[in-house]
Structures are given as C-alpha cells and as structure tokens.
Amino acid sequence: MSVQERKQRERADRERLIVATARELAEQQGWDAVTTRRLAERIQYSQPVLYSHFRGKREIIGAVALEGAAEMASAVRAAASAADGPRTRVTALARTYLEFAERNPAVYDAMFQLDGGLAFAHEDTPEPLKDAFAALLESLGEVAGDGVHPGLFTEVFWAALHGLATLTRAGRLPPEETGRRVELLVDRLAVV
Amino acid sequence: MSVQERKQRERADRERLIVATARELAEQQGWDAVTTRRLAERIQYSQPVLYSHFRGKREIIGAVALEGAAEMASAVRAAASAADGPRTRVTALARTYLEFAERNPAVYDAMFQLDGGLAFAHEDTPEPLKDAFAALLESLGEVAGDGVHPGLFTEVFWAALHGLATLTRAGRLPPEETGRRVELLVDRLAVV
DNA sequence: GATTCGATCCTAGCAGCGCTAGACATTCGA
DNA sequence: TCGAATGTCTAGCGCTGCTAGGATCGAATC
Numbered sequence: 001m002s003v004q005e006r007k008q009r010e011r012a013d014r015e016r017l018i019v020a021t022a023r024e025l026a027e028q029q030g031w032d033a034v035t036t037r038r039l040a041e042r043i044q045y046s047q048p049v050l051y052s053h054f055r056g057k058r059e060i061i062g063a064v065a066l067e068g069a070a071e072m073a074s075a076v077r078a079a080a081s082a083a084d085g086p087r088t089r090v091t092a093l094a095r096t097y098l099e100f101a102e103r104n105p106a107v108y109d110a111m112f113q114l115d116g117g118l119a120f121a122h123e124d125t126p127e128p129l130k131d132a133f134a135a136l137l138e139s140l141g142e143v144a145g146d147g148v149h150p151g152l153f154t155e156v157f158w159a160a161l162h163g164l165a166t167l168t169r170a171g172r173l174p175p176e177e178t179g180r181r182v183e184l185l186v187d188r189l190a191v192v
Numbered sequence: 193m194s195v196q197e198r199k200q201r202e203r204a205d206r207e208r209l210i211v212a213t214a215r216e217l218a219e220q221q222g223w224d225a226v227t228t229r230r231l232a233e234r235i236q237y238s239q240p241v242l243y244s245h246f247r248g249k250r251e252i253i254g255a256v257a258l259e260g261a262a263e264m265a266s267a268v269r270a271a272a273s274a275a276d277g278p279r280t281r282v283t284a285l286a287r288t289y290l291e292f293a294e295r296n297p298a299v300y301d302a303m304f305q306l307d308g309g310l311a312f313a314h315e316d317t318p319e320p321l322k323d324a325f326a327a328l329l330e331s332l333g334e335v336a337g338d339g340v341h342p343g344l345f346t347e348v349f350w351a352a353l354h355g356l357a358t359l360t361r362a363g364r365l366p367p368e369e370t371g372r373r374v375e376l377l378v379d380r381l382a383v384v
Numbered sequence: 385g386a387t388t389c390g391a392t393c394c395t396a397g398c399a400g401c402g403c404t405a406g407a408c409a410t411t412c413g414a
Numbered sequence: 415t416c417g418a419a420t421g422t423c424t425a426g427c428g429c430t431g432c433t434a435g436g437a438t439c440g441a442a443t444c
Contacts (some may be wrong), residue, residue, distance in 0.1 A: 036402060046423050048404075057402065112362070113305070120364045148376065155365055156356070156373050160348070163355030170304070171345055172312045181348050184340065188381050199391095228431060238394050240433075249431065 015053045017043050019063045019077040026064070026106035031114060034060075055117075062116030068107035069128040072100050080135075086142040087192045094161060094182045095141045101165035108169075112162060133158070145191030153189075160185055204210060207245045209235050211255045218256070223306060226252075241340035248310075254308030260299035261320040264292050265327040272327075279384045280336040285331045286374045295358035299336030300361075304354060325350070345381075352377055 021042045027036050036057060040047045054060050055128060083089040100110040106111035110116055133154070140157050141150035150157050167173045173181075213234045218226050229251060234238045248250050271288035273282040293300040302308055311317050325346070332349050333342035356373060359365045365373075 035400080037400085047402090048424095049422070052224030052421085064263050112359075112364070120362070121366050130392070152369060152372060152376065153280070155359075155369070156352070156376050159359050159365065159373070160352035160377075161355070162353030162359055163353070164348070166358070167304075167347075167351050167354055172304070173351065177344060177347070180344060181351070184344065184348050185352075228430085229429090238430090240395095241393070243432070244392085 011053075011182055014043070014045075014049075018050060018053055019067060020059065022060050023064045023067070023107060023110075027104065031061070031106060031109060051125075058115060058117045061110045061114050062118050063116075064107060065110040065116040065118060066126055066128045068104060068111050069126075070131040072097070072111075073103075073128070073132040076132075076135045077138070080139045086139075087186070087190060089104055089139045090190045091182065091186050094186060097136075097161045098165055098168075098178060098182065101169065105169060108165065113166070122174070133181065140190075143190035143192060148191075157185075157189055160189070206235070206237075206241075210242060210245055210252065211259060215256045215259070215299060215302075218302070220297065221300060223253070223301060243250050250307060250309045253302045253306050256284045257302040257306075257308040257310060258318055258320045260296060260303050261324040262320075263296075263299075264289070264303075265276050265320070265324040267292055268324075268327045271329070272331040275289075278331075279378070280383060281333055282382045283319075283374065283378050285328065286378060289328075289353045290357055290360075290374065292372065293361065297361060300357065305358070332382075335382035335384060340383075349381055352381070364375060 013029055018039065022034055022039055025039065025042065034057075036047050036050055039060075040050060043049075050060070054063070074091055075096055077090040080089045083092040118129065128140065137150060137154045140154045144150045144153035164173070164178070164185075168175050168178060210231065211329035214226055215230055217234065225264075228239050228242055229335065231252075232242055235241075242252070246255070256265065267288055268285055272281045273283040275284040298372045312321065325379075327349055329342060332346045336342045356365070356370070360367050360370060
C-alpha cells in the first residue's frame with residue numbers, strides 16, 4: 001500500500017504545482033498568458049498531464065479561485081479581529097478587501113471576472129466561497145441597521161466593494177481617491 | 193466628387209453594419225461567438241475587410257462600447273427627467289442603469305468588462321463615455337450631501353451599481369432581491 | 385474607345401489556442 | 415517471467431486573430 005500512497009501523494013503534489021504555477025504565471029503576465037502549453041512547459045510535463053488533473057483550463061482557474069477565496073476570508077477575518085468597534089471593523093474590512101484585489105489581481109479575476117466553472121448562490125457552492133461571504137457577513141451584519149436583513153446588507157456592501165475594485169483596476173476610477181471613496185461608503189452604508 | 197462621396201458613404205454604412213452585426217451576434221451568442229470569421233461571413237465580406245475599418249477585434253468591441261455608452265446616457269437622462277424630486281430621480285436612475293445592463297449584457301460587457309482599447313479617466317477619454325458619466329452625475333450630484341464632492345459621490349454610487357450589475361449577471365447574487373438591494377442602496381447613500 | 389493605374393477585395397496562410405487520440409514505456413500483480 | 419494496467423508523450427484536429435500577396439474592377443487619361 002505504501003507505494004500507492006506515495007503515488008497519490010506525488011499526484012497531489014503535482015496538482016498543487018499546477019495551480020501554483022498557473023497562479024504565478026497569471027499574476028506575472030495576466031491570464032491570457034496562461035496557456036496550456038506554457039503551463040505544461042513550466043511544470044515540466046506535457047500538456048495532456050494537465051487534463052489528467054483538471055477537465056480543462058476553466059477548472060484550473062476555478063482551483064485558483066478557491067485558493068484565493070480561502071485567503072481572502074482569512075485576510076478579512078484577521079483585519080476584522082484586529083479592530084475594535086463595529087465601525088472601525090467595517091473600515092478595516094473594506095480596506096483589506098480592496099487591498100487584496102489590488103495585490104492579487106489575477107486571483108481576484110479568477111474569483112469574480114473569469115469563468116472558473118464554479119457554482120454561486122446555490123447549495124452546491126464550494127465551501128471556500130461560502131466561507132468568504134460568511135467572513136464578510138460576520139463584520140457587516142453588525143452594522144446592517146434595524147430591520148435590514150444582514151445577508152442583503154452584506155450583498156450590497158460587497159457589490160459596492162467589488163465595483164470599486166474592478167473599476168479602479170480597469171482604469172475607470174483614478175486610484176488616488178480610493179481612500180476617500182471607502183470612507184464615504186462606510187460613512188453612508190454602515191449604521192453605527 | 194460625387195463618386196468619391198458615394199464611396200465614402202458606402203464605407204461608413206459598411207462600418208456601421210460591422211458594429212451592428214458584432215453587437216447583434218454578441219447579444220445572441222455572447223462575445224466568444226464573435227469571431228472575425230463569423231462576423232465577416234455575416235456581413236458578406238471577407239475577413240480582411242474588417243481590418244480596413246478597425247485595427248482588430250478589440251476596436252470593434254470599443255465601437256460597440258461607445259454606442260452603448262450613448263444609449264445608456266440617454267436612457268438615464270430620460271428616466272431622470274421623468275421623475276420628480278431628487279430621491280425618486282435617483283431610484284429611477286439606479287433601476288434604469290441595472291435594467292440597461294440586464295437587457296444589453298453584451299453591450300455592458302463591451303463597456304466595462306472587456307478590453308475595448310478605450311481610455312478612461314483621462315483627458316483623451318472618448319466623449320460618449322464622459323457624457324455617460326455626466327448623465328449619472330447630473331442626478332446623483334443632487335444627493336451627494338453637504339461637503340461631499342459630487343464627482344466622488346457619483347463614482348461610489350456608480351461602483352455600487354456596477355457591482356450589483358456584474359455580480360448579479362455572473363450568478364453571484366440571486367436576481368430576485370435586486371429591487372430590495374436598490375432600495376437599500378438609495379436609502380443609505382442618497383442624502384435627501 | 386482602348387489603356388493605364390490605383391483602389392478594393394479575396395485567397396491562402398501563419399502562429400498560436402484548447403483539447404484529445406493513439407503509440408509507447410514503465411511498472412505492477414500473477 | 416510474462417501479460418496487464420498505468421502513466422506519459424508525440425502528433426494532430428479544428429479553431430482563433432491577423433496579414434501578405436495576388437486578382438479584379440472602376441476611374442482617369444490618351
């Protein structure tokens with residue numbers, strides 16, 4: 001059995017290598033540069049090997065997205081727990097979210113801009129995605145205000161952050177004012 | 193000279209045909225289906241003809257985006273002028289914006305999701321794009337609140353709408369609650 | 385009216401894409 | 415030690431955006 005175990009472990013290692021390499025390449029040169037040929041070359045295997053781990057490129061993007069969701073969830077929770085008071089917590093959350101998007105643009109794209117073949121807003125939504133939303137909800141639920149459903153409030157707040165993140169990165173919004181936009185957003189949306 | 197004029201007119205007609213066909217095809221089957229070959233076939237010319245009008249596919253997307261921006265601007269202005277009172281106006285604006293995105297997903301993608309090679313937030317931003325932002329500003333500036341820069345407020349409100357539009361269409365947010373999200377957004381952001 | 389010349393358009397092809405069939409080793413179990 | 419099963423690679427399919435070079439056609443000139 002030990003031989004099989006070793007093989008399984010090696011396979012799992014290789015799968016992680018694929019995802020990490022895809023992410024690295026995407027972060028360096030954008031997702032357009034992540035072709036199956038280049039990816040295969042970087043991991044020093046032939047193209048078909050990729051297809052023995054993933055159904056296709058889409059699934060590789062999806063794997064990067066799940067990894068990103070987990071990281072984002074923990075980043076948000078860390079920022080929230082370091083702040084005291086609902087208001088400060090929400091500001092920290094917003095800043096952390098936008099910073100994550102800015103620092104990991106390719107991962108953010110994988111999560112929300114590209115088709116990673118992942119289900120959303122359903123029961124069969126992958127756990128990391130649900131958990132990332134939950135991480136937002138934990139802090140945002142506090143400031144939803146009376147009579148407002150915390151989930152709905154979180155959706156709206158999240159959408160605003162997502163809009164800021166994507167429009168800024170696409171050059172639609174000048175990045176200098178990001179801080180003031182966050183301030184305004186928190187001021188108005190959060191009920192303290 | 194009349195012959196030259198006729199030729200110029202025919203050329204302009206053909207250019208409009210290309211853009212309209214691209215838009216139609218994108219709206220029917222998504223931008224992935226808009227290949228230069230299919231597009232050429234639909235307009236009954238060969239591929240290279242496309243390149244005598246546009247530098248490449250990106251510029252065709254850009255042309256659709258500009259067309260869309262003009263339409264959105266007039267839709268937003270129409271909705272705003274039909275409503276009386278700042279608060280009602282903003283609600284109408286928000287609904288109109290989201291409705292535009294929902295009814296013209298391919299055009300919306302061309303404007304904000306895809307790379308149409310257009311400049312933003314610069315002086316050399318194409319007029320229709322600046323005007324679309326101006327259309328939002330006209331109504332949103334009224335409810336920015338004292339001491340808040342109208343442009344900054346418009347950016348934040350717009351980002352929120354953009355986030356709602358994209359996340360909803362990508363299946364990240366259940367569409368049933370859109371109305372309540374808009375209500376919440378206007379309630380909190382707009383100062384009446 | 386014939387001829388030249390320039391504009392216009394098409395055929396054919398390039399390199400690269402995601403993905404896969406089938407051949408080839410290599411390793412495992414009998 | 416041999417057959418089967420597993421793993422991997424080479425080669426290739428149909429597609430993409432884009433372009434070079436040749437054919438064709440219409441307008442201007444003699």
